[in-house]
Amino acid sequence: SANEIATIMQSANDTLAPDQFALLIEALPQNKRLDVWTTFPTAMQRAAFVDMGQATRGHLITLLSDDECFDLLSQLDVDEVIEIAEEIPSRLLKYAIKCLDDSQRKLYQQAQQFSTDAVGHWLDYNYVRISEKLKVSSAKLLLEKGLAPYTEDFYVVNKDGVLTGILAINRLLQSDNDTRLSALFCPEAPRLKASGELSAAADAVILSGKMSLPIVDENEHFLGRFTVATAYEVKQELQTEQINNAAGLSTDEELFSSVSSSAKNRGIWLGVNLVTAFLASWFIGLFEATLQQVVALAVLMPVVASMGGVSGSQTLTVIVRGLALGQITEQNRKVLLHKELKVSALNGVIWSLVIGSITFLWFDSLVLSLVIAMAILFNLLIAATSGVMIPALLNKLNIDPALSGAVILTTITDIFGFVVFLGLGSLLLL
Amino acid sequence: SANEIATIMQSANDTLAPDQFALLIEALPQNKRLDVWTTFPTAMQRAAFVDMGQATRGHLITLLSDDECFDLLSQLDVDEVIEIAEEIPSRLLKYAIKCLDDSQRKLYQQAQQFSTDAVGHWLDYNYVRISEKLKVSSAKLLLEKGLAPYTEDFYVVNKDGVLTGILAINRLLQSDNDTRLSALFCPEAPRLKASGELSAAADAVILSGKMSLPIVDENEHFLGRFTVATAYEVKQELQTEQINNAAGLSTDEELFSSVSSSAKNRGIWLGVNLVTAFLASWFIGLFEATLQQVVALAVLMPVVASMGGVSGSQTLTVIVRGLALGQITEQNRKVLLHKELKVSALNGVIWSLVIGSITFLWFDSLVLSLVIAMAILFNLLIAATSGVMIPALLNKLNIDPALSGAVILTTITDIFGFVVFLGLGSLLLL
Numbered sequence: 001s002a003n004e005i006a007t008i009m010q011s012a013n014d015t016l017a018p019d020q021f022a023l024l025i026e027a028l029p030q031n032k033r034l035d036v037w038t039t040f041p042t043a044m045q046r047a048a049f050v051d052m053g054q055a056t057r058g059h060l061i062t063l064l065s066d067d068e069c070f071d072l073l074s075q076l077d078v079d080e081v082i083e084i085a086e087e088i089p090s091r092l093l094k095y096a097i098k099c100l101d102d103s104q105r106k107l108y109q110q111a112q113q114f115s116t117d118a119v120g121h122w123l124d125y126n127y128v129r130i131s132e133k134l135k136v137s138s139a140k141l142l143l144e145k146g147l148a149p150y151t152e153d154f155y156v157v158n159k160d161g162v163l164t165g166i167l168a169i170n171r172l173l174q175s176d177n178d179t180r181l182s183a184l185f186c187p188e189a190p191r192l193k194a195s196g197e198l199s200a201a202a203d204a205v206i207l208s209g210k211m212s213l214p215i216v217d218e219n220e221h222f223l224g225r226f227t228v229a230t231a232y233e234v235k236q237e238l239q240t241e242q243i244n245n246a247a248g249l250s251t252d253e254e255l256f257s258s259v260s261s262s263a264k265n266r267g268i269w270l271g272v273n274l275v276t277a278f279l280a281s282w283f284i285g286l287f288e289a290t291l292q293q294v295v296a297l298a299v300l301m302p303v304v305a306s307m308g309g310v311s312g313s314q315t316l317t318v319i320v321r322g323l324a325l326g327q328i329t330e331q332n333r334k335v336l337l338h339k340e341l342k343v344s345a346l347n348g349v350i351w352s353l354v355i356g357s358i359t360f361l362w363f364d365s366l367v368l369s370l371v372i373a374m375a376i377l378f379n380l381l382i383a384a385t386s387g388v389m390i391p392a393l394l395n396k397l398n399i400d401p402a403l404s405g406a407v408i409l410t411t412i413t414d415i416f417g418f419v420v421f422l423g424l425g426s427l428l429l430l
Numbered sequence: 431s432a433n434e435i436a437t438i439m440q441s442a443n444d445t446l447a448p449d450q451f452a453l454l455i456e457a458l459p460q461n462k463r464l465d466v467w468t469t470f471p472t473a474m475q476r477a478a479f480v481d482m483g484q485a486t487r488g489h490l491i492t493l494l495s496d497d498e499c500f501d502l503l504s505q506l507d508v509d510e511v512i513e514i515a516e517e518i519p520s521r522l523l524k525y526a527i528k529c530l531d532d533s534q535r536k537l538y539q540q541a542q543q544f545s546t547d548a549v550g551h552w553l554d555y556n557y558v559r560i561s562e563k564l565k566v567s568s569a570k571l572l573l574e575k576g577l578a579p580y581t582e583d584f585y586v587v588n589k590d591g592v593l594t595g596i597l598a599i600n601r602l603l604q605s606d607n608d609t610r611l612s613a614l615f616c617p618e619a620p621r622l623k624a625s626g627e628l629s630a631a632a633d634a635v636i637l638s639g640k641m642s643l644p645i646v647d648e649n650e651h652f653l654g655r656f657t658v659a660t661a662y663e664v665k666q667e668l669q670t671e672q673i674n675n676a677a678g679l680s681t682d683e684e685l686f687s688s689v690s691s692s693a694k695n696r697g698i699w700l701g702v703n704l705v706t707a708f709l710a711s712w713f714i715g716l717f718e719a720t721l722q723q724v725v726a727l728a729v730l731m732p733v734v735a736s737m738g739g740v741s742g743s744q745t746l747t748v749i750v751r752g753l754a755l756g757q758i759t760e761q762n763r764k765v766l767l768h769k770e771l772k773v774s775a776l777n778g779v780i781w782s783l784v785i786g787s788i789t790f791l792w793f794d795s796l797v798l799s800l801v802i803a804m805a806i807l808f809n810l811l812i813a814a815t816s817g818v819m820i821p822a823l824l825n826k827l828n829i830d831p832a833l834s835g836a837v838i839l840t841t842i843t844d845i846f847g848f849v850v851f852l853g854l855g856s857l858l859l860l
Contacts, residue, residue, distance in 0.1 A: 017637045027757035029765040146600045149582070149641060170576045173603075207447045209579060211641070232662035239669045240751075246676065247747035248740060255752045259769060263776040266744045270781055273740045277733040278788065285729045285792075291721075298728035299715045302844065303707040305732070310678060310703045314696045317677035321670075322685045327457035335459040339689060346693040351700055358708065414732065 018047030026056045026254050034063045046072050050080045054087045055257045061089065070095050078104040078125060082111045110223065119201035120194030122234075123215055123224030128154045130181065132164055137177040143169065150211040150227040156186050163214055163222040165189055191216050194223050199238055202231035242320075242402045248273070276411040280305075283415050287422035290430060296363045297425045300372055303355060304421045308379035308413030311347065315340050315387025316409055320401050323391055337388045344384035348377040367428050375421035382416045383409070448477030456486045456684050464493050476502050480510045484517045485687045491519065500525050508534040508555060512541050540653065549631035550624030552664075553645055553654030560584045560611065562594055567607040573599065580641040580657040586616050593644055593652040595619055621646050624653050629668060632661035672750075672832040678703070706841040710735075713845050717852035720860060726793045727855045730802055733785060734851045738809035738843030741777065745770050745817025746839055750832050753821055767818045774814035778807040797858050805851035812846045813839070 016024070021044055025033055037045065037060065049057065049072045061069055073081075073088075073096040081096045088096075097108060107125050114120030126148035130139055139154060147169075154167040165186025175184060190208060192201050194215050205213050205228050212227040241251050248269030253262060284291075284301070291298050319336070322328045328336070356373035360366060386409050391401035394408075446454070451474055455463055467475065467490065479487065479502045491499055503518075503526040511526050518526075527538060537555050544550030556578035560569055569584060577599075584597040595616025605614060621644050622631050635643050635658050642657040671681050678699030683692060714721070714731070721728050749766070752758045758766070786803035790796060816839050821831035824838075 019637055023755055023757055027752070027755075027759070027762060029762060029769075140603070143600060144603050146598075147582075149639060152577075152579070168576075170573060173570070173574045207449055211579060229658065229662075232659075232666070235666060236662070236669065239666065239673070243669070243673060243676075243747065243751075246673075247743045249744055249747055253748060255748060255757055255766065256769065259772045259776065262769075262773045266741065266773065267777045267780060269744070270737060270740055270777055271784075273736055274733070274781065274785065277736040280732045280736075281729050284732070288725045288729065291728050292725045295718045295722045295728075298721050298725075298731070299711050299718065301728070301731070302710045302714070302735070303704070306703055306707040306710075307700060310700055311696065313677045314679055314699070317673065317679055318683060318685060321673075322457070325453055325457075327453055327685055329457070332457060332459060336685065339459075339686065339692075342689045343692045343696065346689065347697045347700055350697065351704065354701075355704065 016044070018044055019051045022048040022052035022056075025060070026053055026256065028256065030059055030256055030258065033060065037063075042071070046075060049073075050076065050084055053254045054252045055254045055261065057084070057087065059258065061092070066091070074099045076100070078107045078111075081108055082121070086116065107224075114194055117198055118194065119192060119196050119198050119215060119226055120217075120223065122198065122226070122230060123194070124148075124150075124212070124227050124230060125224050127151070127212070127214070127225040129222060130154045130156055130167070132156050132158055132180075132182040132186075134181050135177065136172060136175045136179045136181065136184070139167070139172050139181060140177065143172070150229060152211050155189065155214045155222055155225070156181055157222050161221045163189055163191060163216050163220055166214070189214055191220075192226060193218070198234055201226055202234040205231040206235070245400070245402055246406060272407060276407060276414075279411060280414040280418060284418050284422065286419075287426060290422055290426040294368075294425055294429050296365070296368055297371075297422060297429075300359065301418060301421065304372065304375050304379060304417040305414050307351065307355075307376055308383045308417045309410045311344060311380045312383030312387045312409045312413045313406060315344075315384050316391065316401075316405050319388055319391045320405060323395060323401065328392075333388065333392060337385065340384040340388050341381060344380040345377075348380040351380075352376040365429075368425075371424045371428055372421065374424060375417060378420050379413055379417040383413045386412045446474070448474060449481045452478040452482035452486075455490070456483055456686065458686065460489055460686055460688065463490065467493075472501070476505060479503075480506065480514055483684045484682045485684045485691065487514070487517065489688065491522070496521070504529045506530070508537045508541075511538055512551070516546065537654075544624055547628055548624065549622060549626050549628050549645060549656055550647075550653065552628065552656070552660060553624075554580075554642070554657050554660060555654050557581070557642070557644075557655040558584045559652060560586055560597070562586050562588055562610075562612040562616075564611050565607065566602060566605045566609045566611065566614070569597070569602055569611060570607065573602065580659060582641050585619065585644045585652055585655070586611055587652050591651045593619055593621060593646050593650055596644070619644055621650075622656060623648070628664055631656055632664040635661040636665070675830070675832055676836055702837060706837060706844075709841065710844040710848060713848050714852065716849075717856060720852055720856040724798070724855055724859050726795070726798055727801075727852060727859075730789065731848060731851065734802065734805050734809060734847040735844050737781065737785075737806055738813045738847045739840045741774060741810045742813030742817045742839045742843045743836060745774075745814050746821065746831075746835050749818055749821045750835060753825060753831065758822075763818065763822060767815065770814040770818050771811060774810040775807075778810040781810075782806040795859075798855075801854045801858055802851065804854055805847060808850050809843055809847040813843045816842045 021040060025037060025048065028036055049060070052060075069092055073092060076096055076099065078100055081093075081100065085093055097105060100108060111121050111123065128142060128147060128151055130142065152169055154169065154172070155163060156165045156167050158164050166189040167181065167184065167186050171184075191214050192204060194217050205226055210228070212225040214225050215223050217223055244251055244253065248266065250265040253265055257265075319328065352373035355376055356369040359372050360369040390405050390408055394401040394405060451470060455467060455478065458466055479490070482490075499522055503522060506526055506529065508530055511523075511530065515523055527535060530538060541551050541553065558572060558577060558581055560572065582599055584599065584602070585593060586595045586597050588594050596619040597611065597614065597616050601614075620638060622634060624645050624647050635656055640658070642655040644655050645653050647653055674681055674683065678696065680695040683695055687695075749758065782803035785806055786799040789802050790799040820835050820838055824831040824835060
């Protein structure tokens, strides 16, 4: 019951991190969330409100009064406001922005100049930016105050705010207190442009082996930094998106999203799938006369379709990952296609022999075995070709192959499989 | 050609990180790899040899002489030897271990005491461990030498090697040079047990907001640390595994894995799929007489099967993620099942009306429309039930639901869909 859950929750109160509290609220049926939510202290609620998924937060907003929501949003950092800006009603967003101090509000506006696909939108402002006119002693004072996580460097700027170098913190410790920072050797800082694409920037930070990289605008002005933690979060979100897309779920579907929003999200995908399923049916319908005379063909159709679908998805998965890692070029695509065709030919020969034999034992017809064996072999070759070529094509059209590749592929393998199988059947069995 | 590629590579030589070089080698057809490999300097080769995928490394080992391989392995850190230990032939592993110095070899042996599923196997030894008997001045000297990445704390140990506290580096800067570390207040360090499960440890580090957590053995002896970078890598590898498993690929399949190993990996999955496909065919075969009289049923079979499969995978994906996040309990599973059944009922009613109408327009038979509409509705409800219950069942049997859940689910929706559709057809249409 709700009370029991609340008791368990309360005892967990001390040991829970806000992310975990957010996950717990998401895991509760909608009608029990408010009971549990109110047993936790305000500080925990405030942190979890930012951490939780969009659908759960949206549901919570409908349960709470506006004043309660305002309170949850009254002490956010600019990073947090940017994180949830697209996901809360505009009256709440306005209030959250109003609660920021002037310098933070300026950073918020800076972030809005970049699209959500650009790294400039997602900067971390807990950096240590320091003027090159200062002395080493001032920098050491900053150090003693304590640093934000993921800080191993100071970012040195000139009077115009242009990034002139990076100063590793342990180098600072070896320097004389009276030295001006401009007199220290600061190596040219590796930097990323704020307009750059988010996932490319994430790759760059992870590859750099540094805990964060500085981000600059077109005129080399220092804007903020991008940490390795954010970089990994971005990569992980992209992978989760890929898993969701493969199943036709929207990115914000959660365990207890409302029935109506879940049904809508998933219904759209079912509709797309229905079009391709009826297309396959239409092609089968062309062979009605044949099916009526050789019912065994109808019985065996699922075998032809599913072998093609599985084999094609295997190729597709390998190719989509290769594209994501930037490993696929015009030069090696042809070689890849040859390799995939060889793999499919090898599996095609082996499994069409197996399938042909089972069919012979079942239906006692040599011609039928021949028909299904040839259809399987042919369908696996079509599957390999589609698995290599569809993502390339979608990429050229700027469509994410992880999203729609699988539907297109199985439509093709279904239709080709049925047409070849039933077509050969019509030719050889009637 | 290989020469062109080599020229491009060579010009990229300066700007490439070793990870990128490894990805490039993986992206080359097998017969061109050696040409490109040899144009790069030894230092780059050594780093990339550790970074590259298992299949590519294995292929490279067959191309190089043992002496060349020995050279690549002669300057590894203990972390690197541990990383590739399971993936290289034992004569090479022996050599790599021989090249470690005594203290590193001891760390290697320490790692081998833990299974590869335990966090103790994957520790980072670039920590800063410091005896509580030392003075602040000694700690500051260490600091000036430069710290390993992801270091924000010193781990303080007593004379027995037991972890007694953590010392934040910025706190150190505020302390008097003559103070003994044992006299400084070191907060009780949050710590993880080395025998703990790897992915749980990764979650703990990420949730902690710290750059690394210290790892101790059963007797609280400090063994090493686990950094947030490793934690994110572990999480990402698990997700990649999940994507691969869903397509029936083995984890080590790469773009240019050899034809024979690709064919073998994927062939096994095709075989499993074949069993389930023939099972579905067998159930269809039970209705041969019906199919012969009402061919329209054969034509429409793919619609029933694919709607059930898609809907079931959607539920399955939501549930598998919920399980991975620890959000699914005995208490909320029943509520989840109700929710998923409601979503399926809603979509079932809508789409069975659509499908029924299309069927009526196509085949001009009210009874046939009724049969397919009922079959669709029923199959979506079966799909929702299976999507919730199968992962729970597999979890209880200690089988990863991400691996085999999808096959079992589509087998069930296929068979139930066909039986209901053809069964109703037999009852109402003959």
